[in-house]
Amino acid sequence: MEKNRITVEIYGNTYNMVGLESVEHMRLVAKTVDRRMRELKSKNPSLDSIQLAVLTAVNAVNEQLLLEEELRKLKD
Amino acid sequence: MEKNRITVEIYGNTYNMVGLESVEHMRLVAKTVDRRMRELKSKNPSLDSIQLAVLTAVNAVNEQLLLEEELRKLKD
Numbered sequence: 001m002e003k004n005r006i007t008v009e010i011y012g013n014t015y016n017m018v019g020l021e022s023v024e025h026m027r028l029v030a031k032t033v034d035r036r037m038r039e040l041k042s043k044n045p046s047l048d049s050i051q052l053a054v055l056t057a058v059n060a061v062n063e064q065l066l067l068e069e070e071l072r073k074l075k076d
Numbered sequence: 077m078e079k080n081r082i083t084v085e086i087y088g089n090t091y092n093m094v095g096l097e098s099v100e101h102m103r104l105v106a107k108t109v110d111r112r113m114r115e116l117k118s119k120n121p122s123l124d125s126i127q128l129a130v131l132t133a134v135n136a137v138n139e140q141l142l143l144e145e146e147l148r149k150l151k152d
Contacts, residue, residue, distance in 0.1 A: 010130050017134065021142075029138045033130065036137075053129030054086050054109065058093065060136030061112075062105045066097075067143035074150050 010034045011049060036060075086110045087125060112136075 004023050008015050008030035017026050036059065037052045047055070081094050084106035093102050112135070113128045123131070 032137050033133045050126045057109045057133040061108050063140045
């Protein structure tokens with residue numbers, strides 16, 4: 001399966017993304033992370049970039065684990 | 077609904093987590109983020125902490141969006 005490669009900007013830094021998903025999906029993911037970091041910053045101005053990124057990761061992993069659990073139950 | 081509050085360590089920094097989920101679930105989320113950042117670091121030693129955290133957020137948001145799509149289809 002062919003991999004897609006794109007360059008995105010997230011919270012002022014440039015990242016190379018590589019993935020099996022479509023370029024549109026990868027751009028949406030990057031945009032979502034950027035937006036969530038900015039939303040967190042506006043609610044908590046004292047947080048620095050690493051704290052914003054870690055808390056964005058925490059929220060997304062939380063959602064991921066809850067969704068995996070919900071899917072498991074639906075498939076049972 | 078009562079909120080739980082815990083203090084966790086992720087990649088060497090301390091974070092206060094607040095959530096409706098159980099303390100066990102919140103600890104698992106923090107541990108997962110910490111582990112993924114360390115795994116990324118071992119594969120890409122040149123990445124700094126913010127890059128590691130942003131890429132961990134990117135991967136988790138990617139999973140979250142794919143799972144939401146899968147759930148939507150299952151519920152249709």
